[in-house]
Amino acid sequence: MKLYIVLEFPNPNVKHEEEVFDQFIVGVFSKKSIANAVAKDLKKKNKKKYDYLVEDYELNNLYFKTQEEVDREISDCIEEMVKEGLMDYTIGEDGEFYFEVTDKGKKETE
Numbered sequence: 036m037k038l039y040i041v042l043e044f045p046n047p048n049v050k051h052e053e054e055v056f057d058q059f060i061v062g063v064f065s066k067k068s069i070a071n072a073v074a075k076d077l078k079k080k081n082k083k084k085y086d087y088l089v090e091d092y093e094l095n096n097l098y099f100k101t102q103e104e105v106d107r108e109i110s111d112c113i114e115e116m117v118k119e120g121l122m123d124y125t126i127g128e129d130g131e132f133y134f135e136v137t138d139k140g141k142k143e144t145e
Contacts, residue, residue, distance in 0.1 A: 036065075036093070036094045037065075037067075037091050037092065037093055037094070038063055038064070038065065038091070038092050038093075038094055039063070039064045039065070039066065039067050039069070039070035039089055039090070039091050039092075040060055040062070040063055040064075040070070040089070040090045040091075040092060041060070041061050041062040041063075041064070041070050041073055041074050041077070041087055041088070041089055042058050042059065042060055042061070042087065042088045042089075042090060043058065043059045043060075043061045043077070043085050043086075043087055044058050044059075044085060044086045044087070044088065045084075045085055045086075046083055046084055046085055046086050047136070048136070048141065061073075061077065061087070067089065067091065070089045071089055074087035074088070074089055075087075086144065113134060116140070117134075120137055120139045120140070121136065121137060121139060121140035121143055122134050122135065122136055122137060122140055123135060123137050
């Protein structure tokens with residue numbers, strides 16, 4: 036059996052006056068259609084101040100990943116978003132990579 040989790044993230048394009056968390060679980064649902072509808076409604080209600088993501092999980096399943104696995108997944112995701120033109124990268128004066136959402140990426144999130 037699958038569960039559908041709605042996660043809330045602060046929209047990085049909006050200034051937040053209060054302290055915000057990286058992510059927050061706002062609901063757990065048995066149907067994906069309900070979770071998607073809730074996420075869409077919350078985004079509209081919060082005037083795009085937050086973004087929402089629906090993730091699915093199998094019930095009675097262990098979800099454990101090493102930091103290396105998490106880092107690889109994040110890296111793969113960012114790489115794919117750069118290929119799709121949703122994000123772009125620059126190299127700062129400190130020699131580190133920095134990523135930012137492109138205009139295309141901002142349109143896609145709307």
